Amino acid sequence: MKREGYSLVEKNYRTPFGEADLIVRKEELVFVEVKTRSSDSYGVPSEAVGYKKRETYRKIASYWFLSHEEEPFRFDVVEILGKKLNHIQNAF
Numbered sequence: 001m002k003r004e005g006y007s008l009v010e011k012n013y014r015t016p017f018g019e020a021d022l023i024v025r026k027e028e029l030v031f032v033e034v035k036t037r038s039s040d041s042y043g044v045p046s047e048a049v050g051y052k053k054r055e056t057y058r059k060i061a062s063y064w065f066l067s068h069e070e071e072p073f074r075f076d077v078v079e080i081l082g083k084k085l086n087h088i089q090n091a092f
Contacts, residue, residue, distance in 0.1 A: 001078070001087070006030070017059035022078075029073040031057055031064075033091075036080040045079035046088055054092045 001024055002008075010023040022032035033053065035045030057075055077091040 001032075004087075013060070013064070015060050015063040017063060018056040020057065020060045020064075023064070027072075029071055030076050031061055031073065032076045032078055033057060034078045034080070038082060040081060045081055046077045046086070046091065049077050049091065057092075 001022075004026070006024040006026040008022065009025050009029070010020070013020040013023050020031050021034040022030075024030045024032060033049055035048050037045045054075070061073060061075075074090050075092050077088045079086045079088065
């Protein structure tokens with residue numbers, strides 16, 4: 001993500017609600033869930049980001065903004081399947 005101009009804000013940001021893999025910034029704040037699979041036998045990695053995970057990330061973002069100034073933000077998913085990386089912006 002660094003090559004695409006993102007700067008790291010937090011890595012493995014832990015809250016009482018769960019953990020965000022990455023929080024990065026490029027014009028806006030981005031909460032990133034990273035999913036990795038060695039094969040697609042059980043589907044592509046992004047399919048594992050279901051309702052419960054999305055709700056967890058919403059709570060994590062709310063917790064973040066309790067101690068940081070509110071700003072535009074979004075939720076992305078980075079899926080890694082073998083050696084292929086796919087960055088899904090505005091995933092949910």
